[in-house]
Amino acid sequence: DAKTTQPPSMDCAEGRAANLPCNHSTISGNEYVYWYRQIHSQGPQYIIHGLKNNETNEMASLIITEDRKSSTLILPHATLRDTAVYYCIVTWSGNTGKLIFGQGTTLQVKP
Amino acid sequence: GAGVSQTPSNKVTEKGKYVELRCDPISGHTALYWYRQSLGQGPEFLIYFQGTGAADDSGLPNDRFFAVRPEGSVSTLKIQRTERGDSAVYLCASSLLAGGIPNEQFFGPGTRLTVL
Numbered sequence: 001d002a003k004t005t006q007p008p009s010m011d012c013a014e015g016r017a018a019n020l021p022c023n024h025s026t027i028s029g030n031e032y033v034y035w036y037r038q039i040h041s042q043g044p045q046y047i048i049h050g051l052k053n054n055e056t057n058e059m060a061s062l063i064i065t066e067d068r069k070s071s072t073l074i075l076p077h078a079t080l081r082d083t084a085v086y087y088c089i090v091t092w093s094g095n096t097g098k099l100i101f102g103q104g105t106t107l108q109v110k111p
Numbered sequence: 112g113a114g115v116s117q118t119p120s121n122k123v124t125e126k127g128k129y130v131e132l133r134c135d136p137i138s139g140h141t142a143l144y145w146y147r148q149s150l151g152q153g154p155e156f157l158i159y160f161q162g163t164g165a166a167d168d169s170g171l172p173n174d175r176f177f178a179v180r181p182e183g184s185v186s187t188l189k190i191q192r193t194e195r196g197d198s199a200v201y202l203c204a205s206s207l208l209a210g211g212i213p214n215e216q217f218f219g220p221g222t223r224l225t226v227l
Contacts (some may be wrong), residue, residue, distance in 0.1 A: 043115070043202050043218025044154065087153060096167045097142055097206060097214050101153030108200060 002089045007097075008105075009106045017077040022088030022104050025069040031092045033064060035073045036099070037084040044087065047073065078109045113137065115219035117203050123225045124193055132222045134189040136205030143186050144216060145178055146202040154202055160186060193226045200224070 007024040012018040024033065035047040048055055048062045050071070055062045061074040075082055087104040091097075116135040124130050136143050141162055146154035156170040160180045168178075175193075180186040190197055200223050204216040 032214070041220075043204070043220055044216075046213070046215040049213045049215075085153075091214060092130070096159050096161075097208075097216070098144060098156045098159050098167060098170070099146075099154070099214070099216065100156065101146075104153055 004090055004102050005097060006086075006088055006102060006105045009108070011108050011110060012075075012078045014080060014109055014111050015077055016108070018078040018082065018107055020073040020075075020086050020088075020107065022047045022073070024088070024090045027068050027090050028092070031090045033062065033068075033071050034089045034091060034099070035060070035062065036087045036089065036101075037082075038087070039081075039084040039106070046090075050090065078107075080109050080111065083107060083109045115203055115205055115217050117201075117219040117222050119222060120220065121223045121225075122217075123227065125227050126193060126195060126216070128193050128226075130190050130193055130224065132190075132201050132224070134186045134187070134188070134203030134205075134219060136184065137217055138184075140205035140207055140216045140217070142206045142208060142216075143180060143190050144204040145186070146204065147204070148200045148202060148221070157188070175187075190224075195223075198224055198226045 034049040036044040038044045050062045064071045084105040085106050118133045143160040145157040148154045158178050159167040163183045175191045178188045200221040202221045206216045206219040
C-alpha cells in the first residue's frame, strides 16, 4: 500500500470550508484513496473514497489531482462536530481490506 | 440498525493476567478486523477474518495474542500474560465484503485495556 503524508494539524472556522490535503506520490494504478475520521473516544468512521475522479457525498467532497499523487478532502461547511482526526488511506481493491492508518490530521473547528 | 459492539468498554488488569475482548459485528458482515490504537497514534491492524477463518494475522505482535471467530459472527481477541505495553484501545470493525469497493469498515467504540 502506498504511503500517505498529511499535515499533523489544521484549524478551521465554523461555517467555512475545511480543506484537508494528502500526499500519496507513490500511489499505483489500482489503488484507491479513502478517507476516514475519528472523533474523540469513538471508532473511525468512513467518509468517502475515490480512484481518479472527483467524488461527492453527503459528508464531503474528494478532489484527486490528475496525476493522482495528491488529494484534498473538502468539508464544505465545517461545524464543531467535525472536529476530529482525519485519516487519508491508500489501498488497492484486491487487498484483504485491512486499513493502514498513518498519523492523520487533527482538524480543530473553532467557533 | 445496530452497529458494531464491543465488550467490555474498559478493562483493567494486572501484568501477567489473561484477558478476552469481545466483538459483535454488524449482522451479515462476513469480514471482521481487529486493530489496536495506542495514545496519539492511528489504529494499527492486527488480524482479519473472512467468515470463520483468520485470513490475515500478520499484524499480531507475538504469540501472546490470539483471536477466534468460531461461527463467523462474534469474535474474541485473547491476550495471554499481559504486559504493560499491551495497554491500548482495541478496535473491532466489520464490513460486508473484504476488499470490496467501497471498503467501508464499520468500527465499534473500542475496548480500552489498561495493564497495571
